[in-house]
Amino acid sequence: MEKMRVLIADDEIEFVTALVERLNLRGIYAEGALRADQAMVKLTIKKFDILLLDIKMPGMGCTDAVDRLLKIRPEVKIILVTGYGSSAEGEEGLEHGAHDLMAKPIKFDDLIEKMNEHYQGGDGKDHGPE
Numbered sequence: 001m002e003k004m005r006v007l008i009a010d011d012e013i014e015f016v017t018a019l020v021e022r023l024n025l026r027g028i029y030a031e032g033a034l035r036a037d038q039a040m041v042k043l044t045i046k047k048f049d050i051l052l053l054d055i056k057m058p059g060m061g062c063t064d065a066v067d068r069l070l071k072i073r074p075e076v077k078i079i080l081v082t083g084y085g086s087s088a089e090g091e092e093g094l095e096h097g098a099h100d101l102m103a104k105p106i107k108f109d110d111l112i113e114k115m116n117e118h119y120q121g122g123d124g125k126d127h128g129p130e
Contacts, residue, residue: 004119005047006030009039009065010054010081015104019052022108028115036060036069043072050115053098055082055090062093070097077118081106 006028008016016032023030031046033039036057043051051069055062066078078098082090090101099118102111 004028004049004115006050006052006115007033007039007042007048007076008052009033009036009057010052011035011057012054026112036065039065040068040072043069043076048073048076049119051076051078052081052111053078053093055080055087055093056084062089063096066093066096066098079111079114079118 006023008019008030010016010032011034013034016034020030020032031042031048033042036053036059039051039053042048051073053062053065053069057065060068062080066080069076069078077100078093079100079102080090080093080098081102081104083104094101100114102114
């Protein structure tokens with residue numbers, strides 16, 4: 001089976017560095033981007049299965065970033081990440097095509113579970129109870 005490819009776009013360098021390192025140690029190919037425009041360039045050049053996108057990044061709002069990133073790679077599964085709890089901006093990002101929303105601090109095992117769910121074909125759009 002092909003290795004999962006993950007791009008982490010967040011302006012917190014320590015968060016990106018630590019997460020890239022932990023994912024690579026788990027056998028998941030991971031790269032980081034510190035700005036949304038860097039993420040766009042990386043998505044243009046390489047295929048990623050999952051994009052972890054911080055909803056508060058300098059230079060571009062969440063919905064604009066989601067729209068632009070999905071135009072480049074419509075198949076990428078975007079998991080929004082926020083340090084501000086459940087925000088209206090995060091909900092708007094979901095309406096624009098993001099697949100999930102997670103609050104910081106992120107539990108690493110929960111993140112792996114979410115990424116596997118989306119990588120294996122779950123659309124992540126149904127967030128209600130079963």
